Amino acid sequence: MHPAYSVIFFTTASGAGYGLLALLGIFAASGLLPADRWLGVVGVGLAMTLIAGGLLSSVGHLGRPERFLGAMRQWRSSWLAREGVLAILTFIPAGLFGIGWVFLNSTQGFFGWMGALAAVLAGITVWCTSMIYASLKPIQQWHNVFVTPSYLVLGLMTGALLLVLVTRAFGVYQGAFGWLAVLAVVAGWAVKTAYWRHIDGTRPRSTLGTATGLGRLGTVRLLEMPHTEENFLMKEMGFRIARDHATKLRRVAGLALFAVPFVLALAAALGGPVVGTLAAAGAVLSAGLGVVVERWLFFAEARHTSMLYYGMAA
Amino acid sequence: MLSEPEIELSPTINDEVKYTTCYMCACRCGIKVHLKDGLVRYIEGNKNHPTNKGVLCGKGSSGIMQHYSPARLRKPLKRVGERGKAEFVEIEWDEALSIAAGWLGNIRETDPRKLAFFTGRDQSQSLTGWWAAQFGTPNFAAHGGFCSVNMAAAGLYTIGGSFWEFGEPDWDRAKYFMIFGVAEDHDSNPIKTGLGKLKARGAKVVSVNPIRTGYSAIADEWVGIRPGTDGLFVMALIHELLNADKIDVDYLVRYTNAPWLVIQDPGTAEHGLFARDADGNPLCWDAKAKALVSAKLADVTPAIVGEFTLADGSKAVPSFQLLAERYMDPQYAPDAVAERCGVPAADIRRIAAELADVAFNQTIELDIEWTDWAGRKHDKVIGRPVAMHAMRGISAHTNGFHTCRAIHVLQVLLGSVECPGGFRFKPPFPKPIPPGQKPAGKTFAPGKPLGGMPLGFTMGPEDLLVEADGTPIRIDKAYSWEAPISAHGLMHMVITNAWKGDPYPIDTLFMYMANMSWNSTMNTKGVIEMLTDKDPKTGEYKIPRIIYSDAYFSEMVAYADLILPDTTYLERWDCISLLDRPICEADGPADAIRQPVVQPDRDVRAFQTVLLDLGARLGLPGMVKEDGSAKFPGGYPDYIVNHERTPGIGPLAGWRGEDGKGVGRGAVNPDQLKTYIENECFWAHHLEPSQRFYKFANKDYLDFAVHMGFIGHADQIVLQLYSEPMQKFRLAAEGHGAVQPPDRLRERIKSVFDPLPIWYVPYEEAMVDTQKYPLHALTQRPMIMYHSWGSQNAWLRQILGRNKLYVNSATGAKLGLVEGDWVWVESHHGRIKVQTKFMEGLNPNTVWTWNAIGKRAGSWNLAPDAPEAKKGFLLNHLISELLPPEADGRRFSNSDPVTGQASWFDLRVRIEKCAPGEAEVSEPQFPDIALPPGLEPAPEVNRYGADLSHRGR
Amino acid sequence: MTSLPENRGPKRLGLVIDLDTCVGCHACATNCKEWNTSGHSAPLTDVNAYQAEQRGVWFNRVHTFEVGDQEGGRTVHFPKNCMHCEFPDCVTVCPTGASYKRAEDGIVLVDHDKCIGCKLCSWACPYGAREFDEVEGVMKKCTLCIDKIYNKNLAEADRVPACVATCPSKARHFGDFNDPNSNVSRLTAERGGMELLPELGYQPTSRYLPPRPGKRPQGDAAALPKAANGTAGRFLRWVDQMLSR
Ligand SMILES: Nc1nc2c(c(=O)[nH]1)N[C@H]1C(S)=C(S)[C@@H](COP(=O)(O)OP(=O)(O)OC[C@H]3O[C@@H](n4cnc5c(=O)[nH]c(N)nc54)[C@H](O)[C@@H]3O)O[C@H]1N2
Ligand SMILES: Nc1nc2c(c(=O)[nH]1)N[C@H]1C(S)=C(S)[C@@H](COP(=O)(O)OP(=O)(O)OC[C@H]3O[C@@H](n4cnc5c(=O)[nH]c(N)nc54)[C@H](O)[C@@H]3O)O[C@H]1N2
Ligand code: SF4
Ligand code: SF4
Ligand code: SF4
Numbered sequence A: 001m002h003p004a005y006s007v008i009f010f011t012t013a014s015g016a017g018y019g020l021l022a023l024l025g026i027f028a029a030s031g032l033l034p035a036d037r038w039l040g041v042v043g044v045g046l047a048m049t050l051i052a053g054g055l056l057s058s059v060g061h062l063g064r065p066e067r068f069l070g071a072m073r074q075w076r077s078s079w080l081a082r083e084g085v086l087a088i089l090t091f092i093p094a095g096l097f098g099i100g101w102v103f104l105n106s107t108q109g110f111f112g113w114m115g116a117l118a119a120v121l122a123g124i125t126v127w128c129t130s131m132i133y134a135s136l137k138p139i140q141q142w143h144n145v146f147v148t149p150s151y152l153v154l155g156l157m158t159g160a161l162l163l164v165l166v167t168r169a170f171g172v173y174q175g176a177f178g179w180l181a182v183l184a185v186v187a188g189w190a191v192k193t194a195y196w197r198h199i200d201g202t203r204p205r206s207t208l209g210t211a212t213g214l215g216r217l218g219t220v221r222l223l224e225m226p227h228t229e230e231n232f233l234m235k236e237m238g239f240r241i242a243r244d245h246a247t248k249l250r251r252v253a254g255l256a257l258f259a260v261p262f263v264l265a266l267a268a269a270l271g272g273p274v275v276g277t278l279a280a281a282g283a284v285l286s287a288g289l290g291v292v293v294e295r296w297l298f299f300a301e302a303r304h305t306s307m308l309y310y311g312m313a314a
Numbered sequence B: 001m002l003s004e005p006e007i008e009l010s011p012t013i014n015d016e017v018k019y020t021t022c023y024m025c026a027c028r029c030g031i032k033v034h035l036k037d038g039l040v041r042y043i044e045g046n047k048n049h050p051t052n053k054g055v056l057c058g059k060g061s062s063g064i065m066q067h068y069s070p071a072r073l074r075k076p077l078k079r080v081g082e083r084g085k086a087e088f089v090e091i092e093w094d095e096a097l098s099i100a101a102g103w104l105g106n107i108r109e110t111d112p113r114k115l116a117f118f119t120g121r122d123q124s125q126s127l128t129g130w131w132a133a134q135f136g137t138p139n140f141a142a143h144g145g146f147c148s149v150n151m152a153a154a155g156l157y158t159i160g161g162s163f164w165e166f167g168e169p170d171w172d173r174a175k176y177f178m179i180f181g182v183a184e185d186h187d188s189n190p191i192k193t194g195l196g197k198l199k200a201r202g203a204k205v206v207s208v209n210p211i212r213t214g215y216s217a218i219a220d221e222w223v224g225i226r227p228g229t230d231g232l233f234v235m236a237l238i239h240e241l242l243n244a245d246k247i248d249v250d251y252l253v254r255y256t257n258a259p260w261l262v263i264q265d266p267g268t269a270e271h272g273l274f275a276r277d278a279d280g281n282p283l284c285w286d287a288k289a290k291a292l293v294s295a296k297l298a299d300v301t302p303a304i305v306g307e308f309t310l311a312d313g314s315k316a317v318p319s320f321q322l323l324a325e326r327y328m329d330p331q332y333a334p335d336a337v338a339e340r341c342g343v344p345a346a347d348i349r350r351i352a353a354e355l356a357d358v359a360f361n362q363t364i365e366l367d368i369e370w371t372d373w374a375g376r377k378h379d380k381v382i383g384r385p386v387a388m389h390a391m392r393g394i395s396a397h398t399n400g401f402h403t404c405r406a407i408h409v410l411q412v413l414l415g416s417v418e419c420p421g422g423f424r425f426k427p428p429f430p431k432p433i434p435p436g437q438k439p440a441g442k443t444f445a446p447g448k449p450l451g452g453m454p455l456g457f458t459m460g461p462e463d464l465l466v467e468a469d470g471t472p473i474r475i476d477k478a479y480s481w482e483a484p485i486s487a488h489g490l491m492h493m494v495i496t497n498a499w500k501g502d503p504y505p506i507d508t509l510f511m512y513m514a515n516m517s518w519n520s521t522m523n524t525k526g527v528i529e530m531l532t533d534k535d536p537k538t539g540e541y542k543i544p545r546i547i548y549s550d551a552y553f554s555e556m557v558a559y560a561d562l563i564l565p566d567t568t569y570l571e572r573w574d575c576i577s578l579l580d581r582p583i584c585e586a587d588g589p590a591d592a593i594r595q596p597v598v599q600p601d602r603d604v605r606a607f608q609t610v611l612l613d614l615g616a617r618l619g620l621p622g623m624v625k626e627d628g629s630a631k632f633p634g635g636y637p638d639y640i641v642n643h644e645r646t647p648g649i650g651p652l653a654g655w656r657g658e659d660g661k662g663v664g665r666g667a668v669n670p671d672q673l674k675t676y677i678e679n680e681c682f683w684a685h686h687l688e689p690s691q692r693f694y695k696f697a698n699k700d701y702l703d704f705a706v707h708m709g710f711i712g713h714a715d716q717i718v719l720q721l722y723s724e725p726m727q728k729f730r731l732a733a734e735g736h737g738a739v740q741p742p743d744r745l746r747e748r749i750k751s752v753f754d755p756l757p758i759w760y761v762p763y764e765e766a767m768v769d770t771q772k773y774p775l776h777a778l779t780q781r782p783m784i785m786y787h788s789w790g791s792q793n794a795w796l797r798q799i800l801g802r803n804k805l806y807v808n809s810a811t812g813a814k815l816g817l818v819e820g821d822w823v824w825v826e827s828h829h830g831r832i833k834v835q836t837k838f839m840e841g842l843n844p845n846t847v848w849t850w851n852a853i854g855k856r857a858g859s860w861n862l863a864p865d866a867p868e869a870k871k872g873f874l875l876n877h878l879i880s881e882l883l884p885p886e887a888d889g890r891r892f893s894n895s896d897p898v899t900g901q902a903s904w905f906d907l908r909v910r911i912e913k914c915a916p917g918e919a920e921v922s923e924p925q926f927p928d929i930a931l932p933p934g935l936e937p938a939p940e941v942n943r944y945g946a947d948l949s950h951r952g953r
Numbered sequence C: 001m002t003s004l005p006e007n008r009g010p011k012r013l014g015l016v017i018d019l020d021t022c023v024g025c026h027a028c029a030t031n032c033k034e035w036n037t038s039g040h041s042a043p044l045t046d047v048n049a050y051q052a053e054q055r056g057v058w059f060n061r062v063h064t065f066e067v068g069d070q071e072g073g074r075t076v077h078f079p080k081n082c083m084h085c086e087f088p089d090c091v092t093v094c095p096t097g098a099s100y101k102r103a104e105d106g107i108v109l110v111d112h113d114k115c116i117g118c119k120l121c122s123w124a125c126p127y128g129a130r131e132f133d134e135v136e137g138v139m140k141k142c143t144l145c146i147d148k149i150y151n152k153n154l155a156e157a158d159r160v161p162a163c164v165a166t167c168p169s170k171a172r173h174f175g176d177f178n179d180p181n182s183n184v185s186r187l188t189a190e191r192g193g194m195e196l197l198p199e200l201g202y203q204p205t206s207r208y209l210p211p212r213p214g215k216r217p218q219g220d221a222a223a224l225p226k227a228a229n230g231t232a233g234r235f236l237r238w239v240d241q242m243l244s245r
């Protein structure tokens, strides 16, 4: 599948944003974070910016952005609609939670509940995002059980790293944050490795034989495409990445998204304020880069059944 | 769950509907054009039209984009820069016409031969040919010569009609169908529809073709023959049938010259000619009466074998005996030919057996009463349901005439010509064998008409158009010893000969609808140079003047001095005439018209109208009244209605006579066009069942044909298995008679002018080193493109915007190639760089590509970097119009020695992988051509229909 | 939960495409373009219409495949347009409801006024039958010629999809698969009409008729018997034949 940067940015940024929002909600509500105005401004602000920015770029990806509100109509059947609805819904408790924190210096009681609610909705939103892909039967690299965990864990992980950085910067860091981040990184690493194993292991469900019904007559090969130049379908679904190139990028992703952040997250957890802050910053940068590569691969390695008709392997 | 949106299910799709005839190719289907707000909303097939019965092919369905093409010429152009640079100024029609009239006037008054008038995809040949005749130049032909004259000539000299679109398989009754060398053909839709019918009925379709695409793809059996060897394959089938006595002797006796006695007196001027009585009737041996009698008599019982003594004591044998002796010879046995054909002997034997089985065990009998030529009634017609069709895969070889004749002989031996389930003629065919019209031009004089039509049929040396010393009279050397039976001329030789001044220089080359600087010519690069080459002495172009009529900015436009821009097919009157290439069906004659369905938005004029205007300005007979004023001031429609070729017979056969009731014959009917329009722009006459079969010997049909002016008299048309005209040319080569070939041609004429079909190795294959050039290279018509002119079509060029060289997968692997590699393809003549594509369904010794996809950068108003120009290519750069030199250094044209048919498919090549660094751009490349004045650069986005839709966006 | 019609109407309209007779002429593709570019989904925009990288919106595209090898293999032309599936994910994934399946006849359509151009439906269609209009920013697709097959301004006989009406070799058939006596139902039954990608469970309505096995008796079996005592024998027989003309 064609890796569109708007979509890559959307899923990674909003993922991190929702992760951060969820953690802020939970830890603030549970009193692990002080209701300090500037912490609120920066923390919640950062989360909301990432989310909003992501959503905006996803809207920008539409052919008719001005109609984006329509995207919520079919929540009954469409994961994309559900995601839209949830994204909007999340803004309500998240907004109140932020207002309480920033203007009323309160993260408890009602506002605490709002924080918790925002956390829950954030999780569900990311889950919806993942389901958009996981529900697509024509794309085996997406239509599997590893996609949703990946999205959830990676959202949580990038969020957690941000949390560590923010709390370190404000000197309100707690050990739990650091260890949570370390755990998240390990989890993310595990899930993503499992995902890659899985897609390397799956043999295509459909072949040109089943796609044309001609398999029974012998091996089928494409002679002529319907048009001699690339059409929309091929540009959108015909994207192919060479095996060795993919393996290289997987290594980059593994390194930037997991290995480096793991070490730095440990450092952030163990080190003192200065080291910890710097380490956290490093972890965030590295993971930021890594998650973009990971998401790019998520698209680039995905193969669409319809491309069988264009002589490409599924 | 949302409620479904309201949608408009019954939008009005037109405010006017007009019928006319498609011209996205030469098939001439009837179309129904829906117009909305003065624009073309939708074009669909006319359900009532005899040709297409409602269907449209991929091209016809893209007519909108052709009509609104940004490459349409807009105004007459006069060259101001050098040729080939497309430096023009726009001029008014009056200036354009007076320039042309000036040039042509001088020529006519001095030496009319110095006008060479050649038309390509011309559907008005009866007008253009007549115009040339009135002008007085013998130098006229249309595309037939480089197209398929082999099919036309072989048919007309053998069975009185031909493949091409002049006859058709009996799609509704055939049980076995063999199709040789056809990718698309002129009968585009009828063949597709016919194949659909055969398949639906479970008839067997056998396609003989080196390439398995299109029609061959759906054939029940594909015979992947080696190019140029069909003659052998067919003769092996004949061998099998003769040896098993699976031939229709009754049919041979009744309808063919099998019993005609052939004089056996070697060395004499009569050897090999038919023995004739005092009145010139051919003789046969009446086995009952034991006497020599006229073979034309009814009720005789002629022998088809045996040796008989003629009055003068010389011996004679029935022509059938010569035929049987030849093909029963072991040299034609399947095992003897299998390897050369690349077809297993077992398959050849099986196919022969299948033919025999269908022809003789699955016979059809229709209870139709009919009367034969002698007035004898018959109560049924017998059908041998084996049908055949063949086209350019057979004709475009130097041995094509004979191969095509061999196929006809096979059909006739099976008794499957003009019977139910067989191959059936479309009126006006069958014609006398060959048709009576001889080529005019032996005598020509300044200011005088030619005294006949330029194209015709030679019966022997005396009819050739040669000076006393054998020098050709025509610029293309048609009807000379180089091509004695060149019934359609040799358009592919005109530019080369004119440039050389061989046999003589010309003054003006006048062309219409032929892209002769590109896909329509052999040796494209060389021809481009000839068109721009100047005489160092005078500084004048070797071809001094070129006038050209095109509707679009084709590659040829840049090479003309004067451009006469034509209308599109939706903007003009036209007439698909019985005098030309009509749209008849086996069951009856038909003709049609085009009417303007939209008005031009440009300063263009229909070529035929322009031609008549020129004729009037030149005062050509038949085009001016006594007082010298124009005879057809109303232009082409005026001519269509009021011109009479012979009294009562004009361009249109329908609704003639003042009362409009005349069929075929009748006085001029001023309302004729109106009536055609009322009848959906076509006229079709349905023959009585009693007239439909054995037309060559069917009294009711023959009488009808005489009435229609198809033939002069109602005599039986006897099929000519043994061709006497061929023998006459051979005798001349052997030193008999007044008109004899120049010595350097004697041997060739002797060997090639065999009265019975022969096979020989195609000339290029025989002359080049086949080790060096091991592969055959072919082109095919894409169903979706019509020659060069589909690439300007925004829809069609998406489907086929670049062509590749197809290579058999195994062959490619042997050559160390991977699919997609760029390779150099080299012939004895040239070298091109192209991209490869592999396929399985391809004769291993053959490579091929789609025809006419490669474009010259800048032409057709395509962006210079369009794939057509940068990736696509023409095979034509490899094909020479001349064969490799003879011993004496002279070079014959790359044509069939009998008919002059251009031998596109004799090409031999080698392929070599490109060096790693070489750019992936096709070679050769030519400098971009700039847009001529008046043409806007083409838009990038096409939203046609947005404003026509009921959704009114 | 799904936004497929809860109670489907009486008809299940679709096409039967005969792979045995399709000659690959692309008429169905261009005639479709011609009808529809001014129809319900107008226009069928083309980009770079006269430049490099030309592409555009087509509701029907004709592929060509080779099956098997040179000997005994065959070339198969393969036209493909929307299958109007019974369980089309292209509909259920659509967030706006622009993509919908008609209850009455099962035709799957896009409402271009609602579509936001998110392309998700094109991802959800395994058959590659959705067509994005880059210029208008909305998704388009085969409408089964909805504005032709019900069009009261057209003669009854003309109320068939453009691609079916124009097919020169009659390889395309249109009808109601719910009616066991319809031409499409009968053809499907008689010729073993195939469902494409059955494993994905979309239950495509349209069916493909497989190529008939070529009639190609192998070997020498069917050769003609040589006439007794060879050439001479033949001639004798012809001498005795007494046929008058
Ligand atoms: N769509 C479309 N239709 C057209 C045209 C067009 O340009 N486009 N052009 C029109 C014109 S001008 C003409 S003349 C007709 C020509 O119609 P066709 O006769 O179909 O012409 P080609 O496409 O040249 O097809 C030649 C076929 O013969 C095969 N062939 C080549 N050599 C041999 C051989 O030695 N033996 C056998 N058995 N087969 C061989 C080739 O593989 C190819 O399939 O088409 C007309 N119709
Ligand atoms: N390699 C190779 N070359 C071949 C062949 C082959 O098989 N292989 N086939 C040969 C054969 S059989 C033929 S017939 C020729 C065909 O070659 P041509 O007869 O030259 O056919 P086109 O290339 O279509 O060129 C026709 C010209 O007519 C113009 N035209 C189109 N419509 C109109 C109109 O309405 N009015 C006017 N005035 N002009 C119009 C087009 O723009 C184009 O420039 O090609 C030959 N060339
Ligand atoms: S075959 Fe196609 S292009 Fe040719 S006349 Fe018929 S519809 Fe037009
Ligand atoms: S129109 Fe008919 S024959 Fe032509 S490609 Fe389409 S289905 Fe095949
Ligand atoms: S073919 Fe594709 S677009 Fe058509 S209904 Fe099925 S899933 Fe939807």
Ligand code: SF4
Pocket (backbone or CB within 6 Å): C093, C094, C095, C096, C097, C098, C099, C110, C114, C115, C116, C117, C118, C119, C120, C121, C122, C138, C139
């Ligand atoms: S592109 Fe349009 S039709 Fe397709 S899913 Fe998005 S909104 Fe629905």
Ligand code: SF4
Pocket (backbone or CB within 6 Å): C028, C031, C032, C033, C036, C059, C060, C081, C082, C141, C142, C143, C144, C145, C161, C162, C163, C164
């Ligand atoms: S049914 Fe109509 S819209 Fe669909 S492919 Fe055929 S012509 Fe095009």
Ligand SMILES: [Mo]
Pocket (backbone or CB within 6 Å): B143, B146, B147, B148
């Ligand atoms: Mo031709």
